[in-house]
Amino acid sequence: MAAARSSYHHGGLREALVQAGLAMSRDRGAEAIVLREATRRVGVTARAAYRHFADRDALVRAVAEEALARMARTIEAKQKEKQAEAGGGLAMLRGVGEGYIQFALDEPGWFDVAFFAMADMVNPTAATRSPYQQLHDALADLVSAELLDPAKAADAAVTCWSGVHGFATLTSRGPLRGLPRERVDAHAERLVADLVDAVAGADRRSG
Amino acid sequence: MAAARSSYHHGGLREALVQAGLAMSRDRGAEAIVLREATRRVGVTARAAYRHFADRDALVRAVAEEALARMARTIEAKQKEKQAEAGGGLAMLRGVGEGYIQFALDEPGWFDVAFFAMADMVNPTAATRSPYQQLHDALADLVSAELLDPAKAADAAVTCWSGVHGFATLTSRGPLRGLPRERVDAHAERLVADLVDAVAGADRRSG
């Protein structure tokens, strides 16, 4: 069922094409995903792809969903790591931010593709756990722990997402991509700490 | 000299192609810039473009530079507006943030293209005034006014740029693009205020 057939019926074309797409986009991002090349790698005619995807864009979206899922896994791992060294809801939120950024830096191409899937991510479409949902869960925990005013949760989400996404974009494929990794990591840690502080420390400061 | 000639020599092909590129990218961003279509609009053979641009990418970069210049003008206008209602260096910094975001929302396509030019923007390449430089100038003013610790200026730049760029990306062409404009504007104002406060208010809070 999973192995490559020697003739005619492939057996798992859709999945194979997504894998090919992941390989292509890993280095040079979403625009490097080309349908014909994907079919070529899999060993099938170009037109065969259209049995599984309406058009190239549908392939890209499928690849994007997989990339997004991997991103979510990176975040989850980061959260576990941080929770171990210093627990609490704040650590979970920091994990989202740092995991988000780490994925963008480690896999800039996939981060670029994943952004496509984020477009439909806010709605409950995706069954997979998404970074957006991970952010919301972390903020919800903070609300439960009375570290965050429920009325300010939505604003907090926007603030955190914006800061982290902007930093990730600028440093992974943007103008700041030239910076040495250690310097970027230092910036990231401070940035995330500031964001978490601004969001969850608001009650303490201004009441 | 600037008007379109009736035959053979165009007179200002380079500029005309950039204009065509701006028109094409206005709605659908950088990937909508197609070299052949540009030459077609200008009324010239495809190959003619190569007298002025090494390849398509060079065209895109040229368009990006123009888009970036327009962005800078939007920011400048915003700064003048804000400075009138409530002066001070803080108003200048707020102007950068709000102008940046406003441009992204008003001209999402050009914002997308402009990002290409930002890549080479940090270096002193561009003669034109860039948003990055406007940000740095505003922060420098704050340092002069002793509202910002010089040692923290670099961090402040990263924090502001990340927050504003992320928000602009998410709301102009990203997952948050569906939000009604008034809501986005409200978020933007608060976000920028928070950023400015976090950056220039740090001394007051933590000393």
Place this chain on the structure above:
DNA sequence: ACTTGGATGTACACACCGTAGACTTTCGGC
């Protein structure tokens, strides 16, 4: 066991894109 229908791939074709080499027209300086 044999047919049969729907899913899956194939063959071929088309328009469009970026780009290259060789040729032609025009412009500016002597």
Place this chain on the structure above:
DNA sequence: GCCGAAAGTCTACGGTGTGTACATCCAAGT
């Protein structure tokens, strides 16, 4: 007025997304 360089044209090649028509395979039903 000539002539070299600059600016555009013509033709062509490989690559891409996508459409129409056909071939093949698998599984179910009698």
